[in-house]
Amino acid sequence: MGETRAPTVVTVTGTGKVCPRGDGDGEPFPDGEFPVAIYSSPRSRLGLASAFAPPLAGSWQRSLSHEAKEVFLAALVSEGRAEWMDKGHKKCLILWLRIQDWANFILNFVKDNGLEVMTIEEIRSGIDTRGTELEGIDRGVLMRALRQLEQKGKAAIFKGTSADDEGGHRKxxxxxxxxxxxxxxxxxxxxxxxxxxxxxxxxxxxxxxxxxxxxxxxxxxxxxxxxxxxxxxxxxxxxxxxxxxxxxxxxxxxxxxxxxxxxxxxxxxxxxxxxxxxxxxxxxxxxxxxxxxxxxxxxxxxxxxxxxxxxxxxxxxxxx
Structure with a gap:
């Protein structure tokens, strides 16, 4: 990956923030982090103040502007994927549907705003497969992240078909x-x-x-x-x-x-x-x-x- 790219792992914790984090060592991402990366590009209309440094000792340095966080959360709310739980917009309830729906929402969001998307596996391996529709998404990492949110009462995971007993129960x-x-x-x-x-x-x-x-x-x-x-x-x-x-x-x-x-x-x-x-x-x-x-x-x-x-x-x- 070239130095002009600034990968950012998107985290939604249910606290009204979209935070860039990541350990880069292959461990599950804590507190609801998603295995995708958003990074700034010349086409960006959001003015993302992203910063990127090559990995040192297995770690990544990332930052994401306050404006980018606000725009992303506003998009979530407008799509009905989230709703504010307080008037000060400090706590956000994330509404989950299917995993692939959520992944595609992120993909469409970054495309619409002149950004690009990469999976965590791409970042770790250095392989560029941005032409695919999130084919490299690490389902295991995503499921572990969502389970943590579910245990904290910040998300609910269920299958998309109402005919499925477990899916219907979770709904x-x-x-x-x-x-x-x-x-x-x-x-x-x-x-x-x-x-x-x-x-x-x-x-x-x-x-x-x-x-x-x-x-x-x-x-x-x-x-x-x-x-x-x-x-x-x-x-x-x-x-x-x-x-x-x-x-x-x-x-x-x-x-x-x-x-x-x-x-x-x-x-x-x-x-x-x-x-x-x-x-x-x-x-x-x-x-x-x-x-x-x-x-x-x-x-x-x-x-x-x-x-x-x-x-x-x-x-x-x-x-x-």
Missing amino acids: GEMASKRIQKELKDLQKDPPTSCSAGPVGEDMFHWQATIMGPSDSPYSGGVFLVTIHFPPDYPFKPPKVAFRTKLFHPNINSNGSICLDILKDQWSPALTISKVLLSICSLLTDPNPDDPLVPEIAHMYKTDRHKYENTARTWTQRYAM
Whole structure:
């Protein structure tokens, strides 16, 4: 490898940092380090302040700029692979899926930002195989690293197929931990005009209450909503439906809700709190261009006064 390259081993410890580390002696990497290296290149748009020195006595000297760490973590959060656990962005919860998915995420990230990727085996052996799709990834090292994170409660490892018993069990475990965290956050900082919690002892079945927004024809109404979490939550969206009848172009007689974040725009970075706030916004500002009930959408567009009177009548009849 030439001196212009600056290999950096990426570490995600769950503490809100991406740290360069590595012992270079073939031992398992501690605290969740991944067997890949990111290094600066002329095409880089990130301004990585990486430093590299040839190995001395079997050790590597590496550094990674604060800006690069922030950009990498921001990418994780935007992809739904991580979420901040505190307002100061000092503690980060990493959401794991399949090993190969994670490896490819790193690969795509560095490619998109003008960087390149190498495996630990490449660094140790000096063999350049960057043309391959992470073919040299050391699965054993990665699994040992992930197991350490799992033991510390910072990650959950499970297989991608729900038909697999072990994979399904791990999915359920991860979903349960995530749901419990969301419940705790809701109790600590509940969204305006909303409340939610489990029905009995079933953490995967919640009931929510939404107060009709004061600047809408639903004002004064109390609307009940059911929430069902799938076993692979948060990688799949919850099923949310109204139990209380209401007159709305995006909510049908079965209580189904036409809301993009509950369908194709769902992200694991979203929470039930954000979903409830989005539903409140939908009550204030319906979307007649993507209706679930075309007749009500037509009334909303052509006779707003009639729409509001009807919605107000339904609110008084069913939600008060």
